Amino acid sequence: MKPLAYIIGMKFKNTVKELTGKPLALILYLLVLLGFISTIVLSFNMPVKSINQGSVDTFNAIVTAVLLATLYLGVDRGIEHSRSFFRMSDANLVFTAPISPKKVLIYGFVNHLFSALVFIFFISFQIPNLKRNFALEPYGLLIIYIMLIIYFATIQLGVIILYSFALQSPVVRGWVKKTLNAAAVLFLIGFLSKLLELKDVLKAAVTYLGSDVFNCIPLVGWFRTALLAAVAGIGLSFWLNISYIFLSWAAMTFVLYKANTDYYEDVLTATENKEELLRARKRGKGQTGYENSKLRKVSQSYRGSGASAIFYRQVLEHRKTGLLFINKNTLFIAVIGIASRYFFPGASMKTVLYFSVYILFFFAIQGKWTQELGKPYIYIIPASSFSKVFCATVSDNLKNAVDGLILFSIAGFMFKSDPLTVVLSAAAYTTFGAIYVYGDLLAQRFLGSAHSRNLKVFLKILLILCVILPGIAISVIISMVFNSIPFIDYYSMLILIVYNMLVSGLIIFLNRRIFDIIEMS
């Protein structure tokens, strides 16, 4: 293990060393670290202001949902080729070195454990909610943190064993995937039948997820019972389930030791895919989400020439992945937007708007415009800079408009809103999308040479926030000050739309010669 430990140590040392040469990035990482630590410390020390109305059943249901979702995502990603614990440098240098494949597997696992930190980071943001809503035991938070870290690590270990035994065969991989999906469908059917019975989403979720049936699922059941001690106190069942967990770890370690370790071939493809993904991220791009999708066979006629070819090509791509602009992202954003009604008490169309606009930001990062900048064609096509900006962003705007109309038609039906509110909400959603798209012009122009891509994304978020917040503030202030005026809700929405459009237009105008300035990322 010595050479592998050396790699891990040197990676850490060199990362720190590299950061010291980039003060801005160092400050950012220190701030994130400080935020992370203070969130955890604060989560322990924050005063409990609530009257702790949440029942143990609700806590149980939340825990079950988190455990099931983590298990599903962990196994699902384990099956997919995009999952690997290794980098190409490992494949080229470590796989070929005279080191036991079992040790290499453990090295990959250790390397991957840092993602547990990210998981805990996000969990820590939910702690205030938990503290507000549930009567946690004094040691409750400690139990939550420790058990979730162990659970996350257990799933990683389980996926490695799956790799070693089952996932090397495409047939077995297919069956595991089918079984997993069948389990997910069964789970949904169970929930829907409970929903039909109780006719209340929250009640159905708490009753269904609180069911003892889930205790029968190994790991999920054990961790669930152990986590319940955070509100119900430590009893015999806690220790019993902890012992199951430790026994399972012992069993998994033994199995790993005995595992068929001829896994390099299978891991290689996954590693190549991961490397490609990381390269894309380094260039500031995420996955499009369609890497492994089957594409429809369609043809596209082009009208005009020059930059308009970019628009028609993007339309062709949209048609291949969906019904013109309606695709799985549309479905996702509609579900998330509608679900926001249940996340926030007293939700309205505005709640759906702001929540979906928040989600939209992450889709905008993967939009056609940002993908376009990663290829050389847009830079070399003989057309003016402005026409390139315009044509390369039209499809993103049209897609946002279609998604917005679908989302708010459904939301309007749910909230029994009038058609004008639906149209205005959809228009506001579209114009926020436009700001995200054209905000990237600003980011390209001013942050083009930023050292770190992560830093660039962080600064881009800040930049876009600075752009959109005045519009929201103006709209909110006007609706508060003039709340007695009839139709003020329409006017405030209209003001938001006009602000977004004006700002988008201004950004385009100021950056109309962007292709004379920016560099291919």
Place this chain on the structure above:
Amino acid sequence: MKSGRTGEVMLTVNDLTKQYDKTLAVNGISFEVSDSEIAVLLGPNGAGKSTTIKCIAGMLRYKGSVEICGYPNKSIKAKQVFGYVPETPALYEMLTVYEHLVFIAHAYDIKDYQEKARQLLERFDLLDKQDKLGKELSKGMQQKVSICCALLMDPKVVLFDEPMIGLDPKAIKELKEIFLELKSKGCSIIISTHLIDSVNDVWDKVLIMKEGNIVMSRLRQEIEQSGESLEEIFFRVTEH
């Protein structure tokens, strides 16, 4: 505009400088390439060859000036006449091979491109792969598609950045023939490479780069008259 040697100057690079943070990648280089001339940018890894090509293609910001057929390289008129084959082929994952050519044809307003597209695909053994998606192709095949895209528009200047990497022997042979065909049509070709053998029998002008500078610029007949081989000269000027 006439050059001292073959004819009309198609590419003029004047005092080109490119700096990445603290690294000076290209240090005020100047050169010209005329019509019917094949210029090769040779140099060890990190010499600044690819950066130079990317600056000429207008993908990077730089100091200095680059003119293609008398037009600034970032102008529409210049873009209409040059083709670019990048070092790393970058295809659209969701487009088939043929759809890439259709896209380029419309982007460059090329009329009646179908026959030309078919010929190019045939030359690079891509006819039976024309319905394959970009993401389904090997790196070599992607490189072939990149080359087809760059040549579809009948360019007057073509920039090749390490074009032989990943190509099979037949494609390399075809590409060399294409270099000569383009040259015979009056096209200017700039090839960045570190593989001297791959361009040995096609080049007219050599520009040897080292640490961001052009350390030697010679015409073929000058090298031939010196009695030294290109390889010998390359090692002599880059290893000191």
